[in-house]
Amino acid sequence: SLLTLCLSLSSSASGASVVAIDNKIEQAMDLVKNHLMYAVREEVEVLKEQIKELLEKNSQLERENSLLKTLASPEQLEKFQSRLPAEVLCPEEQSPGAAAPAQHSGGSAV
DSSP states (O other): OHHHHHHHHHHHHHHHHHHHHHHHHHHHHHHHHHHHHHHHHHHHHHHHHHHHHHHHHHHHHHHHHHHHHHHSOHHHHHHHHHHSOHHHHOGGGSOTTTSSOOOOOOOOOO
């Protein structure tokens, strides 16, 4: 009958509409995933560069510290060490939580 044919066509069109919506949702999710992956890769590169710079700075400061120790007289070293707080002289005696500095993320908003 005509009614059955119309219902059948309507159901078929509705099914196609659901598939189209599912495809659009999948495309949107892929777009979001790609954007997030790009943002994460970019942030990783920034962090790698910061780590490299910090390692270089740390190395430079260690060399400078070593040089200053060799140039200082024993009296100067003793006077300097007497001014330092105990946790600087003996960092291994600190409580476990005190040694870890607060983390701050300077990342970009995504």
